[in-house]
Amino acid sequence: xxxxxxxxxxxxxxxxxxxxxxxxxxxxxxxxxxxxxxxxxxxxxxxxxxxxxxxxxxxxxxxxxxxxxxxxxxxxxxxxxxxxxxxxxxxxxxxxxxxxxxxxxxxxxxxxxxxxxxxxxxxxxxxxxxxxxxxxxxxxxxxxxxxxxxxxxxxxxxxxxxxxxxxxxxxxxxxxxxxxxxxxxxxxxxxxxxxxxxxxxxxxxxxxxxxxxxxxxxxxxxxxxxxxxxxxxxxxxxxxxxxxxxxxxxxxxxxxxxxxxxxxxxxxxxxxxxxxxxxxxxxxxxxxxxxxxxxxxxxxxxxxxxxxxxxxxxxxxxxxxxxxxxxxxxxxxxxxxxxxxxxxxxxxxxxxxxxxxxxxxxxxxxxxxxxxxxxxxxxxxxxxxxxxxxxxxxxxxxxxxx
Numbered sequence: 001x002x003x004x005x006x007x008x009x010x011x012x013x014x015x016x017x018x019x020x021x022x023x024x025x026x027x028x029x030x031x032x033x034x035x036x037x038x039x040x041x042x043x044x045x046x047x048x049x050x051x052x053x054x055x056x057x058x059x060x061x062x063x064x065x066x067x068x069x070x071x072x073x074x075x076x077x078x079x080x081x082x083x084x085x086x087x088x089x090x091x092x093x094x095x096x097x098x099x100x101x102x103x104x105x106x107x108x109x110x111x112x113x114x115x116x117x118x119x120x121x122x123x124x125x126x127x128x129x130x131x132x133x134x135x136x137x138x139x140x141x142x143x144x145x146x147x148x149x150x151x152x153x154x155x156x157x158x159x160x161x162x163x164x165x166x167x168x169x170x171x172x173x174x175x176x177x178x179x180x181x182x183x184x185x186x187x188x189x190x191x192x193x194x195x196x197x198x199x200x201x202x203x204x205x206x207x208x209x210x211x212x213x214x215x216x217x218x219x220x221x222x223x224x225x226x227x228x229x230x231x232x233x234x235x236x237x238x239x240x241x242x243x244x245x246x247x248x249x250x251x252x253x254x255x256x257x258x259x260x261x262x263x264x265x266x267x268x269x270x271x272x273x274x275x276x277x278x279x280x281x282x283x284x285x286x287x288x289x290x291x292x293x294x295x296x297x298x299x300x301x302x303x304x305x306x307x308x309x310x311x312x313x314x315x316x317x318x319x320x321x322x323x324x325x326x327x328x329x330x331x332x333x334x335x336x337x338x339x340x341x342x343x344x345x346x347x348x349x350x351x352x353x354x355x356x357x358x359x360x361x362x363x364x365x366x367x368x369x370x371x372x373x374x375x376x377x378x379x380x381x382x383x384x385x386x387x388x389x390x391x392x393x394x395x396x397x398x399x400x401x402x
Contacts, residue, residue, distance in 0.1 A: 003051075005154065006116045010051060011082045017045035021052045025119055028059065029156035030188035031228035035059050043074075050078035054090040055119070061097050062227055062265055072098075085114070092120055100127045111143065115150035118157055125160060129167075129381065130267075130309065133341075134374035137168045155184035155191070163194040166201060167382055174198045187219045189228040196235035200384045205242035212236040230262030234272040238384075241279070250280070260293035267310075270301050271385050274313030277320040278388060282395040287322035298326075305330060306337040309380035311346035312388060319353040327354045345375055349389070356396060365396035 001010045001018035010018045020042035027035040036059045042052040053075035060068035072094060079090045092110045095103040107124045111117065121143065128140045141164040144157070151157035162177030175198055181191045192215050199208035212235060216223075223229050233256035241249035255261060257272045264272065273294055281287060290298075294317060304310040311334060318326030330350040337343050348367055355364035368389060379386050 005118055005151065006085070006114060008085045009083060010049075011086055012046045012049045012052075014042075014045040014049070017042040017049050017052065020045065021049065021055065024052075024055060024059075026156070026185075028055065029118060029122060029159075029190065030185060031190040031193070031226050032187060033222060033225035033229075036063070036065075048078045048081065050075055050082040050090060051086055053078050054093055058093060058097060058119070058123070063263075064265060089114070089117060089120060093123065096120070096123045096127060101131050104128065104131070108143070111147065115147035118151060118154065118160075121147060122156075122160060125164070130307075131380065133378040135377075136380070137164075137377060140164045141168045153180075153184075155181045155188065158184070159188060159191040159194055162191075163197065166194065166198040171198055171202055187222055189223050189226045189232055193228050193232050193235065196232065196239075197382055197384055200235070200238070205239045209236060209239035209243060212239065225263060227263060227265065228268075230257050230264040231268055231272060233257055234276065237276065238279075241276075246280070249276075258291070258293055259297040260291075266297070266301055269297060270310065270313045271381060273297065274316045275385055275388060278313075278316035279391065281320035282391055285399075287320060290317060290321045290323070302333075305333055306343055306346055307380065308342055308345040308349060308378065309385070312349045312379060313385075315350040315353045316388060319357050322357055324354065324357060327357065341375070341378070345371065345379060349379075352392065356392060359399075361396040361400040365393055365400065368393050368396070 001012060001015055002008070003010050004022055010021065012018050020038050024035045024038040024042065027033070027038065036056065039052050039056040039059065042049060043056065053071055057068060057071035057075055060071050075090050075094065079087045088110060092107050096107055104124070104127065107120060111121055111124065125140050125143060128136055128143070132139050144161040144164050148161065158177045158181035162174045162181060165177060166174035178191055178194045178198060182188065182195065185191065192212070196208055196212060199211065212232065233252055237249045237252040237257060240252065253276050257276065259269050259273060262269050262272065298314055298317060301310055301314065305314060311330060315327055315330045318330065327350060331347060331354065334343060334346045334350060348371060352364040352367040355367065371389065376386055376389055379389070
């Protein structure tokens with residue numbers, strides 16, 4: 001049986017297992033519902049199907065299954081009887097999942113040899129967005145452009161190239177690519193999420209709200225368990241909030257995006273709740289105590305507090321609650337970490353929010369002004385998340401002048 005994107009042979013004698021695997025990969029790439037169940041079916045058809053076991057590990061880690069290591073061990077054991085390509089795919093994919101900050105170059109070398117392995121490329125790009133620092137916008141776009149000859153009109157590739165183009169500021173190109181991807185696979189959560197990002201960065205909140213409302217009416221029933229479902233709801237909540245419908249936005253955030261209700265993984269959940277609650281606080285000036293699910297989620301990601309992206313969103317949550325003790329905990333913990341650019345940016349973010357909450361707006365603004373454009377990009381994540389720094393600065397200036 002041939003794997004459709006790479007043209008390589010899949011090591012399974014069950015054509016049904018192979019078809020189920022490829023269906024599941026499309027669901028993974030679309031961030032859609034059902035990949036775990038379909039991979040389980042594939043493994044029922046062929047328990048020694050290494051590629052299905054590796055993909056099942058990918059899904060288990062993504063959704064936070066406690067027994068995920070079972071699938072990792074299964075994949076590694078089954079890979080002993082797989083082809084050379086399958087063994088390398090499994091090794092690189094598992095390395096990207098388990099050691100995301102340490103396997104970038106290994107994965108890039110693999111992609112040069114196997115430019116149509118979109119599951120690996122997608123995981124690699126996500127890691128580069130988070131870890132690649134100030135040059136990440138161009139490096140991620142370069143990766144996708146370098147494999148265009150191998151993936152061409154593949155919907156999942158078009159969606160990712162479109163998202164990368166949008167983040168790099170090429171929004172006209174991004175819209176065309178994302179709309180093409182959505183025409184091919186209209187139910188893709190990943191693609192509609194990419195369009196929401198592009199529209200946010202284009203300042204088109206009303207268009208975004210209508211697009212997402214219409215899409216959810218059509219596809220919500222099949223999307224509601226997808227990994228990005230909570231994040232797509234967050235984009236709609238943000239658009240509603242931006243056009244002045246705060247009550248509906250807050251209701252949507254609590255119902256779909258708060259840690260206790262979301263379908264998203266830990267980092268995206270932090271970005272959604274931190275980004276929403278900090279925005280609301282900066283706009284209204286009203287603090288609100290953090291609920292237990294948010295406090296528990298902070299502890300879940302606390303081990304990564306030295307990364308600027310995590311620091312920005314955790315400190316943003318504490319700021320939204322007026323929690324000076326929590327903010328100082330951030331600052332003190334980060335200050336004990338090894339010196340370097342990431343630590344310095346993380347301290348800058350947390351200390352500026354301490355000043356902001358304490359009413360020292362001019363000092364907070366001066367502190368943030370030390371962050372260069374490249375340092376801001378290096379915070380990680382997408383523009384809709386990094387723009388929080390600009391929003392804090394704007395709020396500082398507004399309140400200082402009041």
